[in-house]
Amino acid sequence: MDWKTLGKFTKKSIVKSCEIIERDERFIPQAVSIKYFPMAIERAEGSLVWDADGNRYIDFLTSAAVYNAGHCHPAIVEAVRAQVGKLQNYTVVYFYNDRQVRLAELLTEITPGIFQKKAAFAFSGSDGVDSAVRAARSFTGRKQILSFKDSYHGMTTVALSVTGIVGQEVKDRVCPDRNVIFAEYPDSYRNSWGIDGYADPSALSRAAMEAIETLLVKHRGDIAAVLIEPAQGDGGMIFPPKEFMQMLRKATEREGIVFIDEEVQTGMGRSGKWWAIEHFDVVPDLIVSAKALGGGMPISAIVGRADILDSVPVPLLAYTHTGHSVTCASAEATIGVIKDEQLAEKAEEKGRRLAEWFRERAKQYPFIGDIRQKGLLMGVEIVSDRKKKKPDKAMALKISWAAWERGLILITFGKDGNVLRVAPPLNIPEELFQEALEIMNAALEDAASGRVSDDILPHLKGW
Ligand SMILES: Cc1ncc(COP(=O)(O)O)c(C=O)c1O
Numbered sequence: 471m472d473w474k475t476l477g478k479f480t481k482k483s484i485v486k487s488c489e490i491i492e493r494d495e496r497f498i499p500q501a502v503s504i505k506y507f508p509m510a511i512e513r514a515e516g517s518l519v520w521d522a523d524g525n526r527y528i529d530f531l532t533s534a535a536v537y538n539a540g541h542c543h544p545a546i547v548e549a550v551r552a553q554v555g556k557l558q559n560y561t562v563v564y565f566y567n568d569r570q571v572r573l574a575e576l577l578t579e580i581t582p583g584i585f586q587k588k589a590a591f592a593f594s595g596s597d598g599v600d601s602a603v604r605a606a607r608s609f610t611g612r613k614q615i616l617s618f619k620d621s622y623h624g625m626t627t628v629a630l631s632v633t634g635i636v637g638q639e640v641k642d643r644v645c646p647d648r649n650v651i652f653a654e655y656p657d658s659y660r661n662s663w664g665i666d667g668y669a670d671p672s673a674l675s676r677a678a679m680e681a682i683e684t685l686l687v688k689h690r691g692d693i694a695a696v697l698i699e700p701a702q703g704d705g706g707m708i709f710p711p712k713e714f715m716q717m718l719r720k721a722t723e724r725e726g727i728v729f730i731d732e733e734v735q736t737g738m739g740r741s742g743k744w745w746a747i748e749h750f751d752v753v754p755d756l757i758v759s760a761k762a763l764g765g766g767m768p769i770s771a772i773v774g775r776a777d778i779l780d781s782v783p784v785p786l787l788a789y790t791h792t793g794h795s796v797t798c799a800s801a802e803a804t805i806g807v808i809k810d811e812q813l814a815e816k817a818e819e820k821g822r823r824l825a826e827w828f829r830e831r832a833k834q835y836p837f838i839g840d841i842r843q844k845g846l847l848m849g850v851e852i853v854s855d856r857k858k859k860k861p862d863k864a865m866a867l868k869i870s871w872a873a874w875e876r877g878l879i880l881i882t883f884g885k886d887g888n889v890l891r892v893a894p895p896l897n898i899p900e901e902l903f904q905e906a907l908e909i910m911n912a913a914l915e916d917a918a919s920g921r922v923s924d925d926i927l928p929h930l931k932g933w
Pocket of ligand 1: 594622699735761
């Protein structure tokens with residue numbers, strides 16, 4: 471990527487960032503990143519980040535839905551400091567440690583379902599998904615996983631295998647696990663059945679379930695788990711109808727299939743509830759949490775039915791650093807902050823206002839095609855033709871670039887790369903929230919009036 475050329479399109483100084491990017495491109499493999507802006511992050515605090523050149527940004531990405539409590543929250547930083555000076559970690563594979571036990575206790579309390587639960591830990595969303603799949607296979611003695619097209623579950627081998635948004639030909643280069651079946655996720659806005667799921671969620675739910683029932687019959691007795699995001703995040707923040715989720719849950723109960731609720735991106739208060747699955751009144755067997763769980767430290771958890779987790783043979787969930795003391799301390803403090811500062815309630819209130827704000831803008835800008843939101847889980851779909859719902863990735867990238875230029879990190883995602891990803895910290899202060907709205911307003915206008923050059927487009931990869 472030619473960052474120096476891209477630098478010609480911005481008024482801000484990006485000299486230091488460009489130096490870092492040049493070295494990055496020499497020493498870090500390209501597969502590590504999806505490129506957006508010429509920006510090397512140097513420090514962050516609350517809802518703000520600064521790049522290496524001192525440019526300030528309001529963060530509407532939160533490091534991909536990690537900083538629900540904002541960057542460097544004092545209570546989380548203090549918990550990490552206190553723990554790291556006392557005991558960094560001693561492997562729980564051989565001895566016991568109250569840190570991981572306390573976190574497991576807390577997680578079993580804040581997850582839905584009244585049955586005996588346990589929690590196992592790992593380091594990322596990806597290996598959390600691997601562990602959950604492993605537990606489901608071990609418990610059922612079956613091998614197939616029913617996942618969804620356009621889903622994202624991570625990049626370890628099993629997580630990649632169950633990810634729908636990466637093409638099979640790409641996956642085939644790295645020997646994926648082939649015991650995966652993909653079903654269509656019911657997208658109310660645009661789906662292969664041509665059903666308007668907003669107008670008729672029952673029809674969409676029935677169509678999606680019919681297709682899944684066919685798969686269940688075809689693979690009867692060999693499906694270990696259904697793995698589902700309660701909102702497809704990287705697919706473009708798509709929320710399935712409530713009826714569908716309830717029908718799917720019933721089908722898994724009937725067939726003895728483990729229901730894995732994949733909340734790596736959606737959990738920890740962002741949707742306005744602890745877990746997005748709570749919006750559907752569905753109780754899963756297992757929940758996978760990561761990202762925001764660690765408050766900035768790398769940790770994932772699988773929480774759920776003790777009998778399922780206990781079915782995994784020793785030592786198949788044992789990693790040297792599992793239940794790491796520092797990351798557990800950070801996660802415990804994060805849960806405390808989300809509870810004490812009522813961040814789920816804040817997400818609900820700010821999200822409602824943001825969606826309303828976008829609905830108002832949609833009256834002015836015909837390229838706003840769909841606004842999807844629960845709390846601060848939010849995606850705004852950009853289209854070139856509202857009637858035909860034609861995805862407009864170029865326009866979405868231009869809005870994103872214009873926002874960045876004006877000091878707001880607002881990237882794009884989605885199966886067609888045309889959805890604005892709106893994910894600020896849940897506790898963003900009102901004055902920064904207002905400033906972000908002003909920037910977004912100006913960015914929409916910049917893009918609409920042709921002030922963002924087409925020449926930037928070949929430089930922005932995006933999703
Ligand atoms: C829904 C979902 N699952 C899993 C993952 C993988 O998590 P990680 O990148 O921490 O391995 C992600 C990451 O974006 C995600 O959004």
